[in-house]
Each structure stands twice: as C-alpha cells, then as structure tokens.
Amino acid sequence: MQQLTLFPESAPTLPVNYYPEFLNKEEADELYQHCQGLQWQQNTIRMLGKTMPVPRLECIYGDEGCDYLYSKSVLLKPLPWTSALAQLRDRITAATGYSFRIVIGNQYRSGQDSIGWHSDNEPSMGFNPAIASISLGSCRKFQIKPIGGRSTDFWLQHGSLLVMHPGCQSTHLHQVPKTNKVVSTRINLTFRPHIGGKR
Ligand SMILES: O=C(O)CCC(=O)C(=O)O
Numbered sequence: 001m002q003q004l005t006l007f008p009e010s011a012p013t014l015p016v017n018y019y020p021e022f023l024n025k026e027e028a029d030e031l032y033q034h035c036q037g038l039q040w041q042q043n044t045i046r047m048l049g050k051t052m053p054v055p056r057l058e059c060i061y062g063d064e065g066c067d068y069l070y071s072k073s074v075l076l077k078p079l080p081w082t083s084a085l086a087q088l089r090d091r092i093t094a095a096t097g098y099s100f101r102i103v104i105g106n107q108y109r110s111g112q113d114s115i116g117w118h119s120d121n122e123p124s125m126g127f128n129p130a131i132a133s134i135s136l137g138s139c140r141k142f143q144i145k146p147i148g149g150r151s152t153d154f155w156l157q158h159g160s161l162l163v164m165h166p167g168c169q170s171t172h173l174h175q176v177p178k179t180n181k182v183v184s185t186r187i188n189l190t191f192r193p194h195i196g197g198k199r
C-alpha cells in the first residue's frame, strides 16, 4: 500500500528567519512613537518613462556618506542615526551577528501602500547583503518566493524581526502587496550594510 505523506510537497526552506516577538509590546509601542517623528519623505520613481510617487513614505538614517540609490532612480541620503535607531541596530547586530550602516524606513499609510516584487541587490550594499527588517504598527502580509517558484506568506506583526540572510537577494524576490482590507499605518525598518561612506 502506498504510504501517504503528511507534506506532499516538502515545505520550502527559505533563506530567512522570523522572530515574531523580537521586541516586547512596550518596546515596540515606544519605537513606533519614535518612528512617527522621523523625517518621512514622499519620493518619486521613474519607471517606463513615467515619473510617479513611490507608493509609501520613506526615510533613511545611517553613517555619513552611505547614500543609497535604488531602481536607478531614487537617491536616499542618510540623516545621522537617532539614538533609538542606533540602539536598535546594535541590538540586532548582537542577536544576528550581522552589521549594518544604514536603516531605510518604509511607512505604509493604508492598504493601498505597498512594495512590489523585488530583491534588494543594490551594489552599494556589497555582495550578498544580510538585511534585517523590523515591523511596527499594523500587521501586513510579506511574501517571498524563489525566482520562478511559489511564494510563502509571513504576517509581519508589531515588534517582529525578519532576517534575510546573505544570498537571499540573489535567489529570492519579496513584496508587501496592496490589500483592500482596512489597515492603518505600518512602519518597517530595514537595516542594511553599505560599502561606501565614512567609517
Ligand atoms: O515592508 C517590508 O516588510 C519590506 C520592505 C522592503 O522589502 C524594502 O524596503 O526593500
């Protein structure tokens, strides 16, 4: 008799780790408050010959000179670390062993704010960057898939940490899709390495 397998298609192993309660509720609430006061900007992106607003607000903090250009179109120039962001950076480094020189913030004001399928493979981060992503506020769906493969969903909760390990950006794509559900603000902080700037 044929044996039934519990997992007919073996669960994909992903180059990520998810820690739902990296920050406790009190820490996450306090950090969310802090992040609301950061310098959020509405950037514009050039795509297919058109200029359009990026569908979320962005900010960047980090080491001097660690400028970040993405999609050959949006140039982010870091402001100096706030002490709360620098403390969080050091805590993530202690927990993961990875070092970071910038943090890019994304603010999703509603379900209509999003980030489409992409990988973070900007040369300014060097080869095979590790990226650590903190989520605050409303829970949103984060999807990740091997290039050409099927996607896995994570619901990134308030105070969680998602680590994308080295190699993830070469083999996988990720996104935070739009949703028609009523969701309020979500803030995401992605800590990243950088090969330039001043030490
Ligand atoms: O908001 C998120 O969880 C992901 C953000 C992201 O992928 C990015 O900033 O590159």
Ligand SMILES: [Fe+2]
Binding pocket: 118, 119, 120, 174
């Ligand atoms: Fe990303």
